[in-house]
Amino acid sequence: MSQVFVGMPSLPAYGRGNLFATESFPEAAHHELRNDQLRTNLRHATTTIREKRAHVVGELPDWEELRSAGSAIKEAVMADLPAMLEQFEANFTARGGTIHWARDAEEANRIVEGLIREQDTDEVVKVKSMATQEIGLNEYLDERGIKAFETDLAELIVQLGHDKPSHILVPAIHKNRSQIRDIFLKEMKDVDPNLSNDPRELAMAARAHLRRKFLSAKVAISGANFALADTGTLGVVESEGNGRMCLTLPETLITVMGIEKLLPHAEDLEVFMQLLPRSSTGERMNPYTSFWTGESHDDGPQNVHLVMLDNGRTAALADTYGRSALHCIRCSACMNVCPVYERTGGHAYGSTYPGPIGAILSPLMTGIQAEENNSLPYASSLCGACYDACPVKINIPEILVHLRGEDVDSRRGQRRIPSEMDLMMKGVQWAFSSGQHLGLLEKALPLGRLAAGRDKKIKRLPGHLAGGWTSSRDIPAPPSQSFRDWWVKEHQTPDPGTPGPSTTTGQEK
């Protein structure tokens, strides 16, 4: 496994917080799939966003060249991460910003709490941020008497509904307009009781609800989409203007960002600001993007902090096969094209990071053995749509397979008795090791017909693996004779050296 691979002493240091599937993916998926409303909402949303994305990506003749550049830039960042972090730190600090380092979720939360208390306030406004979702900042602050107000419309819907986000870009994708109206009517104190379910009216209700908060907040908390090493600049990409409000009006700005978010040069924005908006919202450009470098005299917050978060990122980095998962720019394109995500929704993945990228990122950050995260790499048909859609070309299917291997390896040591999978694989190994073995096995085909009975279908097999397969599918009865038997009968005088497969399959291990 990876730690053996790079010869580390006491590492990796895994992440904590909201990175865990608390029940296995198949079980969670079972609950979610029963929710018809959820499936209808998701199908509508993912279909719409896929079409929008395809349209704006198709407009660019150099999309593949941009992807290649994006992939290489991120690979360069990871390979040279210590130097790049130091360069960023020096530039950010020189412009009046303060950097804090957090090994894990708990430490990051503690730092943020301390910074808020210094400002003598118990209310903060927040821009949508995956990192703060990951570390569970809102809950942490709430337990300590500090109210964090989400200002992104979808995050507000989730927060008011006492719900969990189910998509990294549109966290309330699982709710339709009527469900959202009901949440607003119940939770917003000063809302018009005749509020309709028209999205425009709902958005205006959110504007009115948050306006006073924006104009009076002393402290804002944000994430960051990019950090530029050569200038010390941070950037936030958004749509509604709630980001600009938070980044501009309060006196104090606290940003929480993963250490992998760096780009080497300001110039690299020319790649990523083409890749990100088109991949995420399917727009040529998102309505608003803000960049700031430390504090700017007279313009925006004068007290500027950045919390640099590890929380399992170094563990992912240590996995030589999996580290490219850290190239992720959180666009969500992989979710929108995933046939599994489209049916189960984001909650089935447990972690803050759902969908194909979550299925690799969560176990990489927590270790494959944490809680139920070893079930996540199997939440895929390996169709590869995510890889095609990824703007930085993360080979998600390959990493999924790698992590399945990690999972199998991690169990092998724990068990004395071989698992069903072990036995099955042993059987397959024996069967495919020679033509004679396979021929012998084929002789047993009629037995399968017997098991199938009159309707020529095998409906139930024993065991967890085979039984799991037949719990939702029938296996058609095997044919009455094998191909080889048929061949022999068809060709009365068979050439003894003919059967190709038996002479070649024995090579594979």
Add this chain to the structure above:
Amino acid sequence: MEAREEIMDRIRTALADAPAVPDVPRNYRRTADLGPEQVLEMLVDRLEDYKAKVSQVEAADLPRTIAGLLAEATSYVVPHGLPAEWLDNDTLRADDRRLTDAPGHRLTVEDLDGIAVVTSSAVSIAESGTIILDGSPTQGRRAISLVPDHHVCVVPASTVVQLLPEALPRVDPTHPLTWISGPSATSDIELERVEGVHGPRDLDVVIVTDL
């Protein structure tokens, strides 16, 4: 510095296999392939697609156009460096609706809430319909183009480029930058786009063809 050192150590250990730093292939388009007129046409098309209202005028007509766009405004703010000739007509010259945000005389968010604003802009990208403000005196502090409800943004044609890679060398990344592509919007409810959430709900772009 304890956490910092530990994280740095973890990173160095994780990279013990010393992965190579790849060369970045920059084979994407970095120079325009359209003429200036087509570029302007593209910018207009993209801005309108995002529900910004666009007009194209000559410099001589700019004050009249701005006055027209501000006809409904009860008051409006301008940054202290906005060229005086842009406001040089009978309606705007001694307009008591006008507030000026200047160093040493900063307006409060209450002053700015719900009014209109007139700014210039640093550079615009036609292909994505994006206008970049860089906080220089013709554009002012970020707050003045954010808190008002109606933004009249002047785009001199000479600042329009076709592609994003052509635009970035024209701005200093260490200045506070705001990239604007249409009025604020959300697609958070069933992915249906609604224009005008927290930023200015109306965006008027005035392209000045001979500036």
